[in-house]
Amino acid sequence: MKWSAGLLLFVLLLAIVGPWISPYAFQDTNFDAILRAPGFVEAHYFGTDEFGRDLFVRTLLGIRITLLVAVVASLVSLIIGVSYGAIAGYVGGRVDAVMMRIVDTLYALPFIFLVILLMVAFERNFLLIFVAIGAINWLDMARIVRGQTLSLREREFVDAARLTGVSTARIIFRHIAPNLLGIVIVYVTLTIPQAILVESFLSFLGLGVQEPQTSLGSLVNGGVKQMEAAPWMLLIPATLLAAMLMCFNFLGDALRDFFDARHSQ
């Protein structure tokens, strides 16, 4: 867990300060330096692409965008999912039944297909990616939170609060929500890699971030085209992407174990 968190922090820091270290800007082309191999000569640490753009700067930008998409999408799913699930679970009865059937219906829709349709119909909008990924992830979050709330609602401390006359809103936010915290934190760390994957997938299909902006997914996409001439264009962003995914997954697992242990004590 320490390793995962450390590596993620390092990557994040690099993505923030990195572009200042390099003399190049992410959109600058240089047709005198096309497909340079990685090296310290001319400060092209990760080499250049077919337009002579510096890959070090572009990779760091890609990490920024990828993390931004992942975090914002996870936040969207966190806010919608937790409030939706907690309300359905605590109110219960018919409200719960209707709310959860809506979730079931949304589950049945082929989301990736819908997102592709949206992207084709409207302009390729950066915002749309957040919405699309968040819309997929909040369903799982809502289900998990509802299940937890259902069992918490039966706990005696909730009865005790009702008996003293604590309002429903205060019961949900003061008594139920803090007890959901563990599982929600864990689930968020597990949705981040999911969001990264979806974003990469969309970018790989050419439906994600638009040039000259870039993300790890589009970099991999660009790398695939030059795989034979310049394998580093594929290997570097792909390795980074895989490493970050693994870190998030390890972190999520570790957090889950941590909260499990505290609950079982």
Added chain:
Amino acid sequence: MSLLEVNNLRICYGDTAVVDDVSFVVRRSESVGLVGESGCGKSQTALALLGLLPRDASVSGSIRFDGAEIANTSQRQLDEIRATRISIVFQDPMQALNPYLRIGQQLRQILLQHNLARGTDADEKVIAMLARVGLPDPKQQFHAYPHQLSGGMRQRAMIASALIARPDLLIADEPTTALDVTVQAQILELLEELRDDTALLLITHDLGIVAGRCERLLVFEAGKLVESGPTGAMFAAPASDSMKRLLKFAPRIDRGAILPPAEGKTVLSVEGASVSYRDASHRELRAVLDVTLSLRQAETLAIVGESGSGKTSLVRALLGLIPMHAGRVVYAGQLLEGAVQTRAAAQRRDLQLVFQDPVSALNPQMRVQSIVSEPLRVHAGEQTAQVRLARVVAILKKVGLNESFLHRFPHQLSGGQAQRVAIARSLILEPKILICDEAVAALDGSARDQVLELLRAVQRESGLSIIFISHDLAVVRSISHRVAVLYLGRLLEVADTALLFSEPRHPYTRALLDASPVPDPLVPTHAAPIKGEVPSLLSPPSGCVFHPRCKFADGVCSDKRPLLREIAGVRVACHHAEVLLKHP
């Protein structure tokens, strides 16, 4: 020669020893009681004898069984010993039986595993064993799944599986703690009857269970064996402080002061209350039927009953946590009705509840200070934080906790401390009526005693009225002014405590009293007073609900429902109450 010889047994998890330097012997065919409060290491010791401790436990010392060393022995050797030489009965048979296997299959497996029988011979042996443990219709029960049996029947099946291979030593780890008191008496009797020359190691927290049954006792405290000896001598002249404390705090149904009837005016009355549920398949369950009770100022009214008696449903409906199906509740001249959220703030403030399990009744994410002050926030919003804090500190002091507890979380409290925090939360609004739902059932001797003393003190000082729900008659005797006996949701008897314990009118009350274990080897143990178990609420018996288990029952009892009537100062619902009163 001794059958089991334990020397310097030590069980550690990491650096903490849960059992330390324990040595004892069990001789062939003798019965030994192992007693101690929860967390004293008694179950850990039992698991060590069978090699069932989790992997992260390290065991040192020696366990010799029939001359052979079995501590830290190989899995294969253990397999040969378990079931055929040493077997165990656990507290909860639902956990110990495999829910996916039929009862018969689970027992037959033991015979096949150890080559004790095969084919139809094995089936016959299993059925014979099920018959011996008293399962009705053993041929049918052979094919039953564990969930299809009642709690008592499940424990009988568990005993059958423990004894089918005729082991030399039977370990029973709190075998009756999860059972009702009338069923407990049956199971203990069965264990005694069936074990023949099998040695018995009976583990319990309840001195009443070992008093008349075990020849010798081992007393554990904090992982150490503090005293051992013949049962009679240890009860008569306890040497260790632990045993003295256990004896001092073991409540008795046959002695001790009884409170006189309370004289105050009536503060709460429940008239004709009924509570119904619907189960998953929409069948109606009548948890409480037509119960009429009243509670006086500064009185403690105990509501006693076994599982399914409706005692918890009754008070939850009274408080408005669940709907009341029929009947009415009058408090201070006003009708109490509707769900708790819709009631007047003053009504909510005056009636408070203390739950059975303090750990689940306290929000694990809140500190003691916020838990105890929350009622103040809701009911006295204008107070400043300092005023609130002062009141919290004062009430904590009253329940015997100092300021250092303010910032603790519930998991940093012991069971007794947590229950006192829960009581502090209930008392901070100075309610008129406190309802305690099995409030001391989860607590050990001294902690239980402190909580009971606290309740008595608050009652003396502030004239608090208490409804005290319990299944334990010995505890009820020491705290209540009046007792109401519930069975299957019906009120069977209401009497002043002294009368109820000296002259129980209803046959069920009598059975409850006879079944309650007495922690004194000189008091003879009764034969299990009644057969059978509490019937399902889905199909309550006709007429008097108690008639299938009652030895005085006749035709009238199965036809006509007896009404509660007053006989010599006691309200009782039994057709034969007068006759039984004359001929005890």
